[in-house]
Amino acid sequence: MNTNEPDSHGQFAIKTSQLTRQFGRLVAVDHIELTVAYKTIFGLLGTNGAGKSTMIKMLTTLLPPTSGSAEVGGFDIIKAPAKVRRHIGYVPQLLSADGALTGYENLLLSARLYGLKSAETRSQIKDALTFMGLAEVAKKLVRTYSGGMIRRLELAQAMLHRPAILFLDEPTIGLDPVARHLVWDRLRDLRRDYGMTVLITTHDMEEAETLCDTLAILQSGRVSVIGAPADLRLGIGADATMDDVFIHYAGNLQHEGDGYSNVAQSRHSTQRFG
Numbered sequence: 020m021n022t023n024e025p026d027s028h029g030q031f032a033i034k035t036s037q038l039t040r041q042f043g044r045l046v047a048v049d050h051i052e053l054t055v056a057y058k059t060i061f062g063l064l065g066t067n068g069a070g071k072s073t074m075i076k077m078l079t080t081l082l083p084p085t086s087g088s089a090e091v092g093g094f095d096i097i098k099a100p101a102k103v104r105r106h107i108g109y110v111p112q113l114l115s116a117d118g119a120l121t122g123y124e125n126l127l128l129s130a131r132l133y134g135l136k137s138a139e140t141r142s143q144i145k146d147a148l149t150f151m152g153l154a155e156v157a158k159k160l161v162r163t164y165s166g167g168m169i170r171r172l173e174l175a176q177a178m179l180h181r182p183a184i185l186f187l188d189e190p191t192i193g194l195d196p197v198a199r200h201l202v203w204d205r206l207r208d209l210r211r212d213y214g215m216t217v218l219i220t221t222h223d224m225e226e227a228e229t230l231c232d233t234l235a236i237l238q239s240g241r242v243s244v245i246g247a248p249a250d251l252r253l254g255i256g257a258d259a260t261m262d263d264v265f266i267h268y269a270g271n272l273q274h275e276g277d278g279y280s281n282v283a284q285s286r287h288s289t290q291r292f293g
Contacts, residue, residue: 032057032184032216033078037087040073047073049240050087055233057183058210060217062227065237066269071220072112074237075186078218079109092183108177108185112192116172118162122153125161126175133180147175150212151205167198174205178213185209187219191226199223203230224261228252238270 033055040048048070055061063071076082078091080100089096092106116125126144135143148154151171161169170190177185190206191199203226209215221227227234228248235245244251252259255267 031055031090032059033061033089033091033218035078035087035089038074038077038084038089039086040070040077040082041085047240048077048084051240051242053235053242053245055216055218057216058214059232060206060210060219060230062231062234063218063220063237064222064227064234064265064269065220069237069269070240071237072188073240075109075188075218075220079107079186080104105180106183108180108182110170110173110177110185110187110190112188114169116161116169116176118160121158121160122148122164122172122175123157125172126179129176129179135180143179147179150178150208151175152201165198167194167201170194170198170202171205174202174209178209178215181213182215184216184218187217189221190219191221191223199226206230224265228261236265236268238268243268243270 031054033053035051035053038048038051038053039046047068051070051074063074065071073082077084077096078089080096080103083097091103094102094106096103116122117128120128123144126147127140130140130144145154148157151174153168153171153175156164156168161172164172174187174190177187185206187206191202194202206217206219207230210217219226219231231248233245234248234251236243236251244254246254248261248264251264251268252261255263
């Protein structure tokens, strides 16, 4: 059971209202209205530069919106960012585990960053390692891990404080099919065993269709369509694939919205908030 329950006044795990982010004249996220139900796996799709990573950065309080608002776990991302951060886990695209430390040491560091009580730490680290299938390699340096093992360790770090909502930016990028399916299994287990809501970004159409209950496809910073994968395919045609759906709704290619200063800001924030 989730021991870090969200505030009861939040009807949705995630709710945005006219959420907007501009970088100079470029509107990276454009007045987005979005709701994500609790205990679902929600996929955010779109071409590079469509606004996916910018959305996640705002929802995880790493980047302030230009206008509009959002609630995550029932808490406002502007008015109560600390409360939002206590109720979420975040796994970025970039490597977040320290290769010079063991798996156990990485989790111990995460426990300290999350402010977990020392009496609970050992038990929660053990549970997280076992849950992710890493107990046997817990004392090995992370630099010796495979890509799939590293990703599972990063998931273990993000779930250590039992967040209500887990954000993952391209969670299986670069993984082989076996490792990718293992990560999918663990995400389903997190939803089933801990009642976690999961929001992922992905370019993997198999991942989107197999893993996600609901998908939102962004085009030029706006929501082009929302629906269950099967419904979206049927909306295109009886024999349509998810590739067809993506091509139809994602539209033209865009340039990535974040400039150097914003990338630097978000990475600095990630280091501060874990």
